[in-house]
Amino acid sequence: MNVFEAIKNRRSIRKYQKKNVSDAILQKILDAGNWAPSAANRQPWEFVIVRNAETKNRLQEIIDENVVISATWESRFATYLDRYGRFVKTAPVVVIVLADPLKTGPHVFGEETYMLSAGAAIQNILLAAHAMGLGTVWISMYDEFKVKELIKAPKGYKVVGVIPIGYPAEKREKSRIKLDKKIHFEKF
16 A cells, blocks of 8 residues: 555544454554654654553543543534444554653744654554554543553653554545645745
8 A cells, every 4th residue: 555545545443343453563553653753853752552451441431531521612522422432442452652742852932843743653653554454543532641640651741642453343434625725825
């Protein structure tokens, strides 16, 4: 699969087959994340692999709590759990991506380049997993402090994303806003 196919055909997958993702495949996927570009080549990311059912269940609870809270200010989240279910605990493996703020690249106006760099690593992980026939979704709805406590993350690190990974048990369609609506020449 070429990179353009992977980009256009990748979907957020929330239903997984009961099939293990081997350590060798996971290693390849995380290697792709590790090769992401980063500001000043600081490579601020760290990956925590979660396979333990008890840990995945607690992670799911943390996400569920945040969804309920989010529904109080954003009505579309009120049906989120009904629409998508509790898929984190059913994924064969979950990768939690953290970033070290002390490894931010040079900046002038206070940009948090470590977060941008970790986002690039996550994108590489999502695309590599898709290219290998796996499904993923990038979750950003969680109580960061509870996730950090759960995985015993070092002080100061930021949780950038939670990524369930597994063989897809669903096929999803995706639409895009036309590119010509997104391109601006010379000025916005």
